[in-house]
Amino acid sequence: MSDQVAAFLEATVRTATPLALAALGESIAERSGVINVGLEGVIIAGCFGAVVGARQGSVAAGVVAGVAAGVAAALVFACFVVWLRTDQIITGTALTLGALGLTGMLYRAVFGTAGAALSIPTMRPLAVPVLSAIPVIGPALFQQAAVTYMLYAAAAGTWWFLARTHAGLALRAVGEYPEAAQAAGIRPARVQGWAVLTSGALAGLAGASLVLAQVGTFAEGMSAGRGFIAIAIVALGRWRPLGVSLAALLFGAATALQYLFQSTGTQLPYQLFLALPYVLTLMVLAASTSRGRAPAAMGRRDLGVW
Amino acid sequence: MTPPAPPRHGVAVHPAIVVVLFAAAIIALLAFVLAASGFEVAASLAALVRGAVGSPYAIFSATLVRATPLILTGLAVTLAFKGGILNIGAEGQLLTGAALASAVVLSLGPALGRGVLPIAMVAAALGGAACALIPAWLRQRFGVLEVISTIMMNFVALYGVGYLVRGPMQEPTRIYPQSSTFPDTTHLPLLLPGSRLHIGFAIAVVAAMLAWYLVRVTAAGFRLRVVGANPQAAASAAQLDVDAVRLRVFLLSGALAGVAGGVEVTGVTFALYENLSPGYGYTAIAVALLAGLHPGFVLASGIFLGALQAGAAAMQREAGVPLALVGVVEALIILAIVGGRALIDRRAPRAAEVGT
Numbered sequence: 246m247s248d249q250v251a252a253f254l255e256a257t258v259r260t261a262t263p264l265a266l267a268a269l270g271e272s273i274a275e276r277s278g279v280i281n282v283g284l285e286g287v288i289i290a291g292c293f294g295a296v297v298g299a300r301q302g303s304v305a306a307g308v309v310a311g312v313a314a315g316v317a318a319a320l321v322f323a324c325f326v327v328w329l330r331t332d333q334i335i336t337g338t339a340l341t342l343g344a345l346g347l348t349g350m351l352y353r354a355v356f357g358t359a360g361a362a363l364s365i366p367t368m369r370p371l372a373v374p375v376l377s378a379i380p381v382i383g384p385a386l387f388q389q390a391a392v393t394y395m396l397y398a399a400a401a402g403t404w405w406f407l408a409r410t411h412a413g414l415a416l417r418a419v420g421e422y423p424e425a426a427q428a429a430g431i432r433p434a435r436v437q438g439w440a441v442l443t444s445g446a447l448a449g450l451a452g453a454s455l456v457l458a459q460v461g462t463f464a465e466g467m468s469a470g471r472g473f474i475a476i477a478i479v480a481l482g483r484w485r486p487l488g489v490s491l492a493a494l495l496f497g498a499a500t501a502l503q504y505l506f507q508s509t510g511t512q513l514p515y516q517l518f519l520a521l522p523y524v525l526t527l528m529v530l531a532a533s534t535s536r537g538r539a540p541a542a543m544g545r546r547d548l549g550v551w
Numbered sequence: 552m553t554p555p556a557p558p559r560h561g562v563a564v565h566p567a568i569v570v571v572l573f574a575a576a577i578i579a580l581l582a583f584v585l586a587a588s589g590f591e592v593a594a595s596l597a598a599l600v601r602g603a604v605g606s607p608y609a610i611f612s613a614t615l616v617r618a619t620p621l622i623l624t625g626l627a628v629t630l631a632f633k634g635g636i637l638n639i640g641a642e643g644q645l646l647t648g649a650a651l652a653s654a655v656v657l658s659l660g661p662a663l664g665r666g667v668l669p670i671a672m673v674a675a676a677l678g679g680a681a682c683a684l685i686p687a688w689l690r691q692r693f694g695v696l697e698v699i700s701t702i703m704m705n706f707v708a709l710y711g712v713g714y715l716v717r718g719p720m721q722e723p724t725r726i727y728p729q730s731s732t733f734p735d736t737t738h739l740p741l742l743l744p745g746s747r748l749h750i751g752f753a754i755a756v757v758a759a760m761l762a763w764y765l766v767r768v769t770a771a772g773f774r775l776r777v778v779g780a781n782p783q784a785a786a787s788a789a790q791l792d793v794d795a796v797r798l799r800v801f802l803l804s805g806a807l808a809g810v811a812g813g814v815e816v817t818g819v820t821f822a823l824y825e826n827l828s829p830g831y832g833y834t835a836i837a838v839a840l841l842a843g844l845h846p847g848f849v850l851a852s853g854i855f856l857g858a859l860q861a862g863a864a865a866m867q868r869e870a871g872v873p874l875a876l877v878g879v880v881e882a883l884i885i886l887a888i889v890g891g892r893a894l895i896d897r898r899a900p901r902a903a904e905v906g907t
Contacts, residue, residue: 325893329889331889336889338698340882343878345875347584347879349875350873354588469706476696514718520711523707527707
């Protein structure tokens with residue numbers, strides 16, 4: 246039984262990693278006043294980039310290419326939303342649609358239809374000395390792929406940036422009251438541009454972790470709604486790095502339940518477990534949206550110039 | 552609210568030029584994507600045109616058959632967007648409608664024959680509306696962003712159908728993940744004998760006319776437009792019950808998408824299975840935006856994107872180009888429209904926009 250609990254916790258952290266990375270990035274963008282509903286598209290771009298990079302022979306190349314692909318997708322979004330000031334939600338929807346199509350198409354074109362058998366180097370779990378020896382939670386938290394440790398660093402870094410730096414203060418000011426920020430000499434659109442690109446890098450890393458630390462290959466539409474789930478996680482985590490990370494763990498647990506129930510041989514239909522994270526998202530949004538307060542300027546299109 | 556940013560003189564161009572430039576850009580990008588993926592550009596585009604409009608078969612049995620669910624879901628998205636509701640859930644509503652219509656046809660069809668079809672369509676509409684009711688309620692009661700909740704419902708509906716076709720509704724041999732095939736006597740009648748075009752297309756055309764009439768002429772349509780354009784003014788100046796109008800629009804939108812599912816199972820697939828929609832509900836967003844949220848123009852944009860899908864299918868058969876290209880082109884169309892409009896708006900800023 247304790248083996249099953251340990252495996253469940255390990256799977257929880259592993260499946261939460263891409264969700265937490267993407268949600269952290271999205272929280273940065275939303276704190277600056279931009280909601281990127283195209284996060285799903287950025288993640289799938291990261292997945293594809295990671296596969297292309299990893300085919301060059303190393304996991305590191307996969308990570309770099311995944312992040313680069315995420316930034317490229319976010320750049321498209323930023324051009325429309327920050328520069329042209331198009332509607333954020335419709336633009337994000339188009340980005341998702343386009344990225345899902347483009348990656349599926351390029352994948353077939355580059356790797357052919359026998360893609361399922363594609364073999365790439367993957368990340369192995371690295372045990373952190375001492376910490377991984379803590380009973381129960383030790384292996385779950387400190388015997389993970391390297392990308393999970395990147396997540397810890399990213400969460401801490403995001404908190405430090407938003408709460409303790411001038412640039413972080415400027416970013417939050419833009420998301421709450423862009424006119425005041427502009428009066429203080431901050432250029433709102435430029436801040437938002439950098440915020441969107443940063444969120445693209447993290448979502449690209451999320452895609453890379455999905456490919457390199459979980460699935461081990463690429464499949465069309467493999468992001469499977471994680472981008473949208475990450476947006477819900479941001480709301481549940483109240484736009485704060487620690488809250489977002491904990492909320493991601495809850496969703497990791499919902500997904501990991503599948504493995505737990507499979508191993509116990511339940512008779513319940515497996516579609517029930519597949520649908521669980523999405524149902525959970527709906528319930529969590531209902532519970533959290535009415536209480537948490539979103540950045541005041543989120544979604545606004547009428548802010549100033551570069 | 553602050554005054555709008557002053558117009559930039561550097562981008563002051565005529566709207567028609569913007570449209571032409573974007574059309575050219577789309578074709579150039581399409582050619583670029585094809586070339587970058589290593590396909591023969593001219594041969595691929597020729598296959599696209601042949602598959603869409605190259606023969607009577609292509610027009611009536613491919614393009615218009617695919618246009619039918621696109622028009623219906625496109626109308627669903629159009630009405631929702633016009634009412635200020637970003638319903639991205641037409642896909643899930645279509646699947647729910649398809650599932651309910653299938654259940655009705657399979658249980659009552661053998662006894663009633665074609666008489667079951669009206670009942671199936673009502674069931675499909677109710678199914679779609681029920682699928683829209685959850686996000687509508689979540690928005691009204693808890694302020695949940697309907698973009699996310701409707702997408703979550705899409706996944707729930709997809710797994711729900713996946714469960715049905717492997718569980719209670721699976722065909723008797725229990726080999727394939729699909730329902731039994733519908734009896735011949737319960738298929739939608741053909742509109743054009745000798746083709747695959749069923750009267751679902753006529754239903755879609757009538758629905759577009761009715762939606763046009765609803766939005767343009769009736770008081771309910773006026774309320775819908777007012778609530779969509781400016782909810783604050785609708786509540787204060789026009790004394791409208793904004794929540795009630797939104798709920799009705801959301802349910803009507805879901806019902807239309809549900810009918811698309813009912814028409815698809817009784818007119819095209821004749822069975823329920825998971826992949827019966829190649830993303831019609833998502834393409835519907837492009838249909839609606841391309842039509843400028845005008846129910847009449849949805850007919851034209853639905854047929855255009857139906858032609859694109861039919862052509863893409865031919866491009867896959869003849870030139871090996873993956874169908875996923877359709878999603879890319881649709882995204883480019885949406886981006887071209889919102890981008891082009893943003894450029895025009897810089898010249899003449901307007902307050903009321905979709906989704907703001």
